[in-house]
Amino acid sequence: MSQSRTPFPEIELLLLHGRVWTCDPRSPAADAMAVSGGKIVSVGGSAELAALAGAGTRVVDLQGRLVLPGFNDAHVHFYMGGDTLTSIDLRDAASPAAFRETMRRFAATHPRGEWILHGSWDQERWSPAELPTAALIDGVTPDHPVWVNRSDGHMLLANSLAMRLAGVDRNTADVAGGEIVRDAEGHPTGVFKDAAARLVDHAIPMPSQERIRRAILAAQQHAFRYGVTSVQDMGVLGTRGGETMVEVLRMYQALDREGALQLRISAHLPLPEWRRLGDAGIAACFRSGRLQLGAVKSFSDGSLGSTTAWFFEPYTDAPHTSGLPSEEMLDEEGMYRNLRDADRAGLQIAIHAIGDRANKEVLDLCGRLQAENGRRDRRIRIEHAQHLRPEDVQRFAELNVIASVQPYHCIDDGRWAEKRIGVKRARTTYAFRSLMDAGAAVAFGSDWWVAPISPLLGIYAAATRRTIDGQFPDGWVPEEKITVAQAVHAYTMGAAYASGEERSKGSLAPGKLADAVVLSEDIFSIDPIRIPEVQVDMTIVDGTIVYERGAAQEVVS
Ligand SMILES: [Zn+2]
Numbered sequence: 182m183s184q185s186r187t188p189f190p191e192i193e194l195l196l197l198h199g200r201v202w203t204c205d206p207r208s209p210a211a212d213a214m215a216v217s218g219g220k221i222v223s224v225g226g227s228a229e230l231a232a233l234a235g236a237g238t239r240v241v242d243l244q245g246r247l248v249l250p251g252f253n254d255a256h257v258h259f260y261m262g263g264d265t266l267t268s269i270d271l272r273d274a275a276s277p278a279a280f281r282e283t284m285r286r287f288a289a290t291h292p293r294g295e296w297i298l299h300g301s302w303d304q305e306r307w308s309p310a311e312l313p314t315a316a317l318i319d320g321v322t323p324d325h326p327v328w329v330n331r332s333d334g335h336m337l338l339a340n341s342l343a344m345r346l347a348g349v350d351r352n353t354a355d356v357a358g359g360e361i362v363r364d365a366e367g368h369p370t371g372v373f374k375d376a377a378a379r380l381v382d383h384a385i386p387m388p389s390q391e392r393i394r395r396a397i398l399a400a401q402q403h404a405f406r407y408g409v410t411s412v413q414d415m416g417v418l419g420t421r422g423g424e425t426m427v428e429v430l431r432m433y434q435a436l437d438r439e440g441a442l443q444l445r446i447s448a449h450l451p452l453p454e455w456r457r458l459g460d461a462g463i464a465a466c467f468r469s470g471r472l473q474l475g476a477v478k479s480f481s482d483g484s485l486g487s488t489t490a491w492f493f494e495p496y497t498d499a500p501h502t503s504g505l506p507s508e509e510m511l512d513e514e515g516m517y518r519n520l521r522d523a524d525r526a527g528l529q530i531a532i533h534a535i536g537d538r539a540n541k542e543v544l545d546l547c548g549r550l551q552a553e554n555g556r557r558d559r560r561i562r563i564e565h566a567q568h569l570r571p572e573d574v575q576r577f578a579e580l581n582v583i584a585s586v587q588p589y590h591c592i593d594d595g596r597w598a599e600k601r602i603g604v605k606r607a608r609t610t611y612a613f614r615s616l617m618d619a620g621a622a623v624a625f626g627s628d629w630w631v632a633p634i635s636p637l638l639g640i641y642a643a644a645t646r647r648t649i650d651g652q653f654p655d656g657w658v659p660e661e662k663i664t665v666a667q668a669v670h671a672y673t674m675g676a677a678y679a680s681g682e683e684r685s686k687g688s689l690a691p692g693k694l695a696d697a698v699v700l701s702e703d704i705f706s707i708d709p710i711r712i713p714e715v716q717v718d719m720t721i722v723d724g725t726i727v728y729e730r731g732a733a734q735e736v737v738s
Contacts, residue, residue, distance in 0.1 A: 190217045192238045194695065194724045197227040199243030200703060204250050204674050204688035214248065216695040216724035224689055239726075246718060247703045249669060250689050251410025251696030252636035253676035255585050256564060256626030259414040259446070260393060260429045263400030264299070265630055267392075271302035271329060277317055285321035293324040295392065296385055300329030302338070312362060315340045315371030328381055336374045339381050344369060347384035356380065387425060393432045401444045405728035407635045408698035408717040411445040413475055413626065413680050415531075415564065423451040433472050442471045443727050445696070447680040449531055452479035452509070452516075455523035470723075475680055476531035476562060477523050479516065480507040482539035485594060485601060490536035490568065497603040504536050517546055524554050529681065531585070535567045537606065544576045551580065562624070562679055565590075566616070568602065569609045577621035583679045584616050587628040588643035588668070595648040595657035607658060613643055613671075614661045624679035625671040640668040640704065641712035665704055665712070695724035 194216040201211040203224055213230040215223040223230055234240055269287040274280040280302060287297060304310050318327060319341050326343035330336070344350070351368045355361055359377030362370045373381060404412060416426040430450070436442040455477045483489025483505060488496055491504040509516045520530055534540045540563065547561050562583040577584050591611035599607045609615065616623050625643070627634045644665045646656035656662050677687030685694050699719035704712050720728035
């Protein structure tokens with residue numbers, strides 16, 4: 182055709198000869214994409230788009246590889262994940278001497294006074310498998326308080342400096358539900374088990390801005406490595422989580438202003454902060470290009486692993502309890518007033534609910550709030566929506582409440598969930614298929630740092646439901662499996678909808694942000710059980726390649 186076309190602006194990036202999975206019903210299949218000004222300007226055929234290349238265009242021949250919209254992780258604890266990445270790694274310490282040497286090297290390269298946390302040591306690798314002690318590491322950590330956990334999280338080791346700062350000595354009384362390991366004279370050796378950990382926990386100071394910066398930059402690289410271009414940050418857990426999250430937000434803003442924030446972040450804050458936000462006139466979707474204020478988040482119950490998820494019926498393996506409502510939920514009227522008023526201030530709401538009772542009560546609160554404040558596009562989200570009574574599944578669709586779920590938990594918890602809640606309740610646990618069939622909006626996330634961040638692992642989990650112990654080769658509760666395409670949708674459009682960004686993200690369509698991921702194989706045509714072998718070859722944000730497999734990664738600092 183000789184027909185003249187509207188000239189495109191200078192094309193920055195051209196992806197050719199691939200398979201572009203657009204998540205856009207208007208142009209479901211394409212093999213090329215053109216980017217200008219950080220936005221997608223065209224999706225179509227390679228022959229046609231190749232003609233747009235100019236002198237400054239970076240042209241990538243995909244050689245048939247699959248392109249998806251960048252993954253959007255709807256539920257992460259980003260600072261906590263990053264802090265783990267930048268902390269000491271004791272998993273490979275195969276002897277007390279190696280443990281001490283790893284500690285010495287780490288302390289020598291980190292500012293004096295900074296707490297050394299995490300670590301994930303495992304004395305079972307040592308022979309004899311004796312617990313480490315403060316005495317083992319005191320000599321190499323005179324200026325660093327140490328508080329490192331065992332791989333299972335149930336015990337921690339403090340050095341003498343940490344114990345001194347925490348005010349723990351031989352006169353410290355034991356704690357119910359925990360143990361202070363002591364020597365023959367009754368002096369604490371440094372190991373604290375379960376509830377006794379709080380004797381030291383309280384002494385950990387707020388992280389410095391420098392520590393937060395390091396963690397966020399490491400977390401950003403980690404996200405890109407797995408094809409994640411947007412995250413929805415649920416904040417920092419623990420006693421000073423709310424305060425810490427405000428500091429994290431401050432650092433996000435600083436990095437954004439410097440141009441060092443490349444990942445897109447929607448940051449949630451604890452519900453009790455709503456008034457401060459509301460008073461400042463900050464409503465939902467306050468944003469820059471990279472950073473936006475997400476929902477205010479609250480909790481209605483605990484977790485399945487600690488038997489604190491709140492159910493109607495008792496736990497099958499702990500018949501004395503049905504779990505517990507959260508502290509916020511105990512004062513249900515107070516919680517409702519907070520939710521209602523935050524909603525009136527124009528803020529989005531997210532509520533953690535795991536057990537079937539917690540989900541039912543939260544759905545009731547959502548119904549009441551909509552009746553009182555009137556219908557609007559408010560996008561209330563329930564985080565986890567883990568165990569649902571069959572009759573509550575439909576209510577997500579009716580009330581337009583988003584199910585923000587984490588498929589990896591399904592193949593992790595699926596190993597033991599039936600023992601805990603019985604076969605019947607397990608039928609509607611992680612009920613992704615039922616929720617989608619009912620017409621509910623479903624967003625996928627990882628819950629990193631608790632679970633791996635990899636969206637491909639999440640897609641695999643949702644499509645196969647094969648538990649990580651290999652006990653369910655055809656899937657645990659197989660009727661709740663979904664297709665790979667549905668899982669990709671939940672990790673792209675579904676997640677974008679959950680943060681109110683579906684107009685700019687979630688699909689590859691002209692006018693949308695040029696955030697995309699290139700995979701080593703076509704996950705739609707291989708057997709889903711092979712998805713964990715698939716590699717992220719390239720991650721693109723704003724039309725810029727921010728990660729390329731095999732290429733030396735630029736370290737931003
Ligand atoms: Zn979480």
